[in-house]
Amino acid sequence: MKLELANIHIKDVQLADESKIADHVLYLKEDDIKELVLEDDRFTSASVEIAKPGESTRITPVKDVIEPRYKVEGNGGVFPGVVNKVGTVGEGRTNCLKGCAVVTVGKIVGFQEGIIDMSGPGADYAPFSKLNNICLVVEHVDDLEKHSYEEALRLAGLRVAKFIGSLSKDVEADEVETFETKTFVDQMNEYPDLPRVGYVYMLQTQGLLHDSYLYGTDVKHIVPTLLYPTEVMDGAIVSGNCVSACDKNTTYHHLNNPVIRALYEHHGKDLNFMGVIVTNETVYLADKERSSDMTSKLAEFLGLDGVIVTQEGFGNPDTDLIMNCKKIEKKGIKTVIVTDEYAGRDGASQSLADADPLADAVVTGGNANEVIVLPKMDRVIGCYDFVDVIAGGFDGSLKDNGEIEAEIQVLTGATNELGFNVMSAKGV
Numbered sequence: 001m002k003l004e005l006a007n008i009h010i011k012d013v014q015l016a017d018e019s020k021i022a023d024h025v026l027y028l029k030e031d032d033i034k035e036l037v038l039e040d041d042r043f044t045s046a047s048v049e050i051a052k053p054g055e056s057t058r059i060t061p062v063k064d065v066i067e068p069r070y071k072v073e074g075n076g077g078v079f080p081g082v083v084n085k086v087g088t089v090g091e092g093r094t095n096c097l098k099g100c101a102v103v104t105v106g107k108i109v110g111f112q113e114g115i116i117d118m119s120g121p122g123a124d125y126a127p128f129s130k131l132n133n134i135c136l137v138v139e140h141v142d143d144l145e146k147h148s149y150e151e152a153l154r155l156a157g158l159r160v161a162k163f164i165g166s167l168s169k170d171v172e173a174d175e176v177e178t179f180e181t182k183t184f185v186d187q188m189n190e191y192p193d194l195p196r197v198g199y200v201y202m203l204q205t206q207g208l209l210h211d212s213y214l215y216g217t218d219v220k221h222i223v224p225t226l227l228y229p230t231e232v233m234d235g236a237i238v239s240g241n242c243v244s245a246c247d248k249n250t251t252y253h254h255l256n257n258p259v260i261r262a263l264y265e266h267h268g269k270d271l272n273f274m275g276v277i278v279t280n281e282t283v284y285l286a287d288k289e290r291s292s293d294m295t296s297k298l299a300e301f302l303g304l305d306g307v308i309v310t311q312e313g314f315g316n317p318d319t320d321l322i323m324n325c326k327k328i329e330k331k332g333i334k335t336v337i338v339t340d341e342y343a344g345r346d347g348a349s350q351s352l353a354d355a356d357p358l359a360d361a362v363v364t365g366g367n368a369n370e371v372i373v374l375p376k377m378d379r380v381i382g383c384y385d386f387v388d389v390i391a392g393g394f395d396g397s398l399k400d401n402g403e404i405e406a407e408i409q410v411l412t413g414a415t416n417e418l419g420f421n422v423m424s425a426k427g428v
Contacts, residue, residue, distance in 0.1 A: 002180040003230035004093040006072065006173035010100040013050050013132040021167050026100060028134065033160055037138065042152040044139045049381045051103075051118050051133040056378035058122075059135055061113035061386055062412045063104040063150075064157050064239050065128055065250040068097040070165035071234075078165060079235045079251075081216025083158045088215075090231035093176075095168040101131045101252055102164065104157040106138040108386040109150050109209060114245020114412035115374070115404075122374045126413030126421055128252075135381045136160055150209055154240050158251070179264055181228050181275060188303070191272040195305040198274045199259055200295055200324055201232070204249070204312040205280040209242040212249075212312075214278060224279040224294040226302075229260045232276060243313040244391040246368045246414040247340050253413070258420050259308055259338070274302050279324065281317040288320055296327035310338040311417050314368070318353040329358040340365035340415035345407070365415040366423030368392070369407050376402025 009024055016027035030048045037046040051057045069078040074092015077084030103116065116128045123129035136157060140149050181187060188196065203212040205220035212219045214237055227236065237254040260276070267273040279295045282288055299307055307328050311321040318339070325335045337359055341351035347367050387398040392409025399405065408414045413421055 001091040001228040001230045002178065003091055003234055005177045005179070005233065006093055006095045007098045007175045007177065008095055008168050008171050009098050009174045010132060013100055013134060015048065015050065019167055021171050026097070026164070026167070028164070033136070033163070036159055036163055037136065037156045040152050040156060042140055042144055042148060043156070044141055046136065046138045049135045049137060051135055051381055053118060053130050053132070055118045057118040057381060058377040058379070059103055059105060059116040059133065059381045060384070061105065061108050061382055061390065062116055062245065063106065063109065063113060063153055065252040065412070066102045066157050066161040067252050067255050068100065068102060068161045068165035069235060069255070070095040070168050072169065078162050079158050079238055082213060082238055083155065083162050086215055088231070089234035089236055090228045094234055095165060095171070095173065097165060097168060099132060101128065101133055102157050102161045103133045103135045104153050105135050105382045106153055107140065107383070108390070109146055109242050113242055113390055114248070115410050116412050117374060117377065120375050121372060122411055124422065125408060125411045126416070128413060134164070137381060146209065150240065150242065158238065179230050179233065181230060181273065184274070184302070187272065187274055191268055194270065194272040196274050196303055197263065197271040197306045197308070198277060198299060198302055198304045199229070199263060200277045200279060200299070200307055200309040200328070202279055202281055202309065202311045202317065202320060202324070203237065204241045204243055204317070206283050206313070206316060210313070211240040213238050213240050219278070219280045220282060222280065224277055224291055224298060226298060227276045227278055229264065229273065229276050232257055232260060244368065244409050245412040246392070246409045247313060247365065247417050248412065249312050249416070249418060250413070253416060253418055253420055256420070257418055259310055259418055263308070274304060281311065281313065281320045283316065288323055292320065292323035292327050295324050296331055299328050299333055300331045304333050306334045308336050308338065314340065314342050315353050322354040322356050322359055325359045326356045336361040336363060338363045338365070338417055338419055340417050341367045342369055343367045345369045345371055363419065364424055365417050365419060365421055368409040368415045371405065372408050374404040374406070
């Protein structure tokens, strides 16, 4: 499959009387978005607020972050099986609105939701503070069941991102990036002397508001499968979970997966990037055994020499991570695992809930238990009434002076396990 990503750089976002893109400025008519959201009768109100880099603005509680996209050429549409008909994506041309994102904000769904600060020390931990964020703030009907609320808000964010992306259909791209992965035989024969490397992409699927979706299917119900890398880059995977904010893969992360991009950068130079194995993070032991067995079998079947494995979340998924690593290594295939740590505030505790001597090449996204003090912001998009109870917060996190003292676990993307962040560690 060959995919062209046509990047359109958005330098500013403004509310206006008409929705359009002109001279790298995205203009949005709020009523266009409100009408789209309020088609779902699970919402009583919706509003749009813009948060820009460097402002004294805090967005919370954050559910998802989504990059607006528009499918110009090729099969399917953005977010297939969710807000478009099911159709295989990953080829043709897709417009990508760079420099902006849709951020869904509303009353808390679960306790694992996060904060984006547009300035101050919290802004240094994740990429979203550098974007012009289109914040979709909603109120839902009384007594709405949590799963229904999560679904409604997830779909609303994706519909808004689709609408905003569609404004680019007649806009000329600033740059076009091309990515291609060929059929297995052709790919293998193209660079016969280079090591064959694959990517095992673990997706959060523990249920109870911890889910991811592949072509609209809840990934907990699949067995591990193969994808062209371009399918991931073209919106085949969307987020639907409320794991701890620091290591949650938002839909923005999936669309801009840095592991896939890095493997493409090295492809044909010092490795042959063969493809992506998508697997889940289940709850029951039998499911973990099945998925890790099939993941290692697919890696062997592809004749891989090396594999990068990334996880999402922590604790229970650490077992899936180590099972995948151990079984792939026993096939004679070298692995590198990418994770983060919950090593206590002093960093002295065991980093992962599981371990094995074969997991000897590890990249960390940082220690989520590290404590940070976030200063008061002049403006809050959302609400503060949950700060003391979200993962990483504690009784007294929200100070009378407006400061927040909490673990960096509360910051969306702070220890992202795809490496889409600024933290790590070096062995000495």
